[in-house]
Amino acid sequence: MNVELILQDPLTVPSPLLVLPLPEGTETLEGALASADALMGGELERALERKDITGKKEETFLLFPPKGSGPERILVVGTGKGDEVDAEVLRRVFGRAVRVAEGMRLGALSVWVDPGFSLSEAAYAQAATEGVVLAAWSYKELKTQEDPDDPDTDVTHLSLISQGDEEEARRGLLIGLAQARGENLARTLQSRPGNVATPTHLGEEAKRLGKEYGLNVTILGPKEIMDEGMGALLAVAQGSEQEPRFIVLEHRGGEKKDPPLVLVGKGLTFDAGGISIKPASGMEDMKYDMSGGAAVLGAMQAVADLSLPINVTGVVPSSENLLSGKAVKPGDVIPTREGKTVEVVNTDAEGRLILADALSFAQTLKPAAVVDCATLTGACVVALGYQAAGILGTDESLVQALREAGDRSGERCWPLPLWKEYREQLKSSVADLKNVGGRPAGTITAALFLKEFVGEVPWAHLDIAGTAYGEGKLSYHRKGGYGAPTRMLLEWVRSRVA
Ligand code: BES
Ligand code: MN
Numbered sequence: 001m002n003v004e005l006i007l008q009d010p011l012t013v014p015s016p017l018l019v020l021p022l023p024e025g026t027e028t029l030e031g032a033l034a035s036a037d038a039l040m041g042g043e044l045e046r047a048l049e050r051k052d053i054t055g056k057k058e059e060t061f062l063l064f065p066p067k068g069s070g071p072e073r074i075l076v077v078g079t080g081k082g083d084e085v086d087a088e089v090l091r092r093v094f095g096r097a098v099r100v101a102e103g104m105r106l107g108a109l110s111v112w113v114d115p116g117f118s119l120s121e122a123a124y125a126q127a128a129t130e131g132v133v134l135a136a137w138s139y140k141e142l143k144t145q146e147d148p149d150d151p152d153t154d155v156t157h158l159s160l161i162s163q164g165d166e167e168e169a170r171r172g173l174l175i176g177l178a179q180a181r182g183e184n185l186a187r188t189l190q191s192r193p194g195n196v197a198t199p200t201h202l203g204e205e206a207k208r209l210g211k212e213y214g215l216n217v218t219i220l221g222p223k224e225i226m227d228e229g230m231g232a233l234l235a236v237a238q239g240s241e242q243e244p245r246f247i248v249l250e251h252r253g254g255e256k257k258d259p260p261l262v263l264v265g266k267g268l269t270f271d272a273g274g275i276s277i278k279p280a281s282g283m284e285d286m287k288y289d290m291s292g293g294a295a296v297l298g299a300m301q302a303v304a305d306l307s308l309p310i311n312v313t314g315v316v317p318s319s320e321n322l323l324s325g326k327a328v329k330p331g332d333v334i335p336t337r338e339g340k341t342v343e344v345v346n347t348d349a350e351g352r353l354i355l356a357d358a359l360s361f362a363q364t365l366k367p368a369a370v371v372d373c374a375t376l377t378g379a380c381v382v383a384l385g386y387q388a389a390g391i392l393g394t395d396e397s398l399v400q401a402l403r404e405a406g407d408r409s410g411e412r413c414w415p416l417p418l419w420k421e422y423r424e425q426l427k428s429s430v431a432d433l434k435n436v437g438g439r440p441a442g443t444i445t446a447a448l449f450l451k452e453f454v455g456e457v458p459w460a461h462l463d464i465a466g467t468a469y470g471e472g473k474l475s476y477h478r479k480g481g482y483g484a485p486t487r488m489l490l491e492w493v494r495s496r497v498a
């Protein structure tokens, strides 16, 4: 996506489509809306009077200005009540505008950065850019035939038009662009099927990011993983022909001595469940079991892209979880990097195993905080559905900061407790702990399992099983990977920049 900032009256800028947001209940048209109405000889005003358009969320109304005007078309998009307009409302509004543009086979649109809402110029420009860039993304790499239901024109050009503070508008644009590009990378990686996006492939992509964005990248293969003592990652990988990878990406934007923030993402490139095999129906979605890892790669790209003045390290343990004569079996006891032994009661609870070794590794980086994200439990989807990730952690203020980052980014999370009483469910008669705690409180016992491997550092875990991918109900989503929680991680990292 090509994005530019134009400082001019929006009605004078040549454009195939100018997008103007309209708050619900607007009585007197102001700013660019008033200019658009004048250009249209009062047609917008009349449409409002007739209630052809009311300003309800994502309602759209198209105007065709006279020949020779700046914009060839004007798209008015409802925002809902003006005082309820926040960044997420704007992402959806401008995502809707992209869908309308696609329907008309338009490759470019311009957006008015409206000073009328309670958002700052920068926050508005960021949200608008995110909405457009996220909505315009699609995954077409593996299609060889044109899909008649899919537009053959992608929106590839965005002009943000502002008459406000140029510096602020540009800052918001750059942040929004980097965050959306990071999230779009995560989506692309998620979308790639298991036979393409193998652990080796994720490692190669990390190396590419290293070259293109100046990240320090280290990839461990089976031998180095063995040398690190990562018995849990090896146990999960041993049933597969694909080699595991342990991926580390470092962004050194802060002082050398500053402890890094560490982002850990589950990179399970296909989860068949192992010997505790999953039912066939819907199993294809388990290619998305690397969504946490994809979000960490996307976030690291954006952190480097923005040259954030802070140290951030991304860690992605990556493996398949398959069945074979070599696969780990229910009842097997395995060693972990941390030293604790684990009884693998259910081989389908593999995410917590590979994360255990990753979290234990993360401690060696002497981090300021560790945040992991993982499609970890179906139980989290039962608890919170598709609206929020579960968040559990050892540090109240870290959890609070992530909740706020979630609210700002539109990728929300909601807390569950980590009370020690639940730990009983993980007791094993043969090992230090077992990898499953039964059906009750499945998300909590999974997080308590992880907590055994984080040591003393402030840590929070995001269970994204219900939020990382889905049917694509939002205007800026499509069916498949959403890239979440890339934006949330980035909002949090940016909030930590002094
Ligand atoms: N990757 C799954 C969790 C998952 C389920 C993600 C549904 C997205 C949608 C994870 O590895 C898993 O299989 N978890 C088991 C744990 C159980 C065996 C304790 C689950 O949730 O059923
Ligand atoms: Mn599983």
Ligand code: ZN
Pocket (backbone or CB within 6 Å): 268, 271, 289, 348, 350, 351, 375, 376
């Ligand atoms: Zn899994």
